[in-house]
Amino acid sequence: MSYTIKEVFYSLQGEGFHAGRPAIFCRFSQCNLWTGREEDRATAICQFCDTDFIGTDGQNGGRFKNAQTLTEHLLQFWPSTSVPPFVVLTGGEPLLQVDSALIDALHNARFEIALETNGTKAAPKGIDWICVSPKAQSELLLIEGDELKLVYPQPELMPNVVEHLSFRHFYLQPMANTNTSLNQKHTQMALEYCLKHPQWKLSLQTHKFLGID
Ligand code: SF4
Numbered sequence: 659m660s661y662t663i664k665e666v667f668y669s670l671q672g673e674g675f676h677a678g679r680p681a682i683f684c685r686f687s688q689c690n691l692w693t694g695r696e697e698d699r700a701t702a703i704c705q706f707c708d709t710d711f712i713g714t715d716g717q718n719g720g721r722f723k724n725a726q727t728l729t730e731h732l733l734q735f736w737p738s739t740s741v742p743p744f745v746v747l748t749g750g751e752p753l754l755q756v757d758s759a760l761i762d763a764l765h766n767a768r769f770e771i772a773l774e775t776n777g778t779k780a781a782p783k784g785i786d787w788i789c790v791s792p793k794a795q796s797e798l799l800l801i802e803g804d805e806l807k808l809v810y811p812q813p814e815l816m817p818n819v820v821e822h823l824s825f826r827h828f829y830l831q832p833m834a835n836t837n838t839s840l841n842q843k844h845t846q847m848a849l850e851y852c853l854k855h856p857q858w859k860l861s862l863q864t865h866k867f868l869g870i871d
Pocket residue numbers: 689690691692704705706707708709711749750751776793
C-alpha cells in the first residue's frame with residue numbers, strides 16, 4: 659500500500675496528554691468528514707476544522723510507495739539519541755490509510771506510535787496510544803482508547819454523551835475561532851465545565867501560544 663502524506667515535521671506535541679513532548683508529526687492527506695475545500699465546509703459533517711490536509715505539498719510531504727519508505731522518511735527527523743522515536747499519526751483522518759504494515763514497520767524501527775483520529779474508522783492492532791476526537795453527526799466506531807479529546811462546545815455532542823466510554827483520559831479542548839472573543843468564551847466555557855465535572859481535563863493548544871507548528 660502507498661501512503662499520501664501532507665506534511666512531516668518535528669515539534670512538541672501541543673495538546674492533550676502528551677503536551678510538551680517532542681514528537682514527529684506525520685499528517686496524512688484526506689479526511690472522510692470534510693473535503694478540505696472551503697466551498698464544501700457548510701455542507702461538511704465536520705465544519706470547524708482548521709487544518710490543511712489536502713495533497714502532498716506541505717513540508718516534507720509526498721507519496722510513499724510502501725511502509726518501509728515512509729518509516730525511513732520519518733526516522734530522519736528524530737535527533738540521534740538513545741530515546742526511541744515518538745511519532746504522532748494525524749491528519750486529515752489517518753485511519754483512511756494507516757494499516758498493519760505501517761504499524762509493523764514503525765515498531766521494527768523502535769517507534770512509539772500515537773494516533774489522532776476522529777474515531778469513525780477501525781484501527782489496526784498495536785498502536786501504542788489512541789486519541790479519539792469525536793465529531794457531532796458522525797458515527798463513532800472507536801469507543802475505547804487512551805485519550806478522548808472533545809472539541810468544545812459542539813452543541814450536538816456534549817461531553818455527557820461520550821464520558822461513559824472506555825478511555826483513560828478525558829480532555830475538553832476549546833473550539834478555536836479566528837474571533838478572539840469567541841476563543842476566550844469557548845475557553846471559559848470549557849474551563850467551567852471541567853471544574854463542574856472533574857472527570858474532564860482542559861486541553862489547550864499550547865503550540866498556538868508558542869507560535870510553533
Ligand atoms: S475530522 Fe479532524 S481532520 Fe477531519 S475535518 Fe474534522 S477536524 Fe478536520
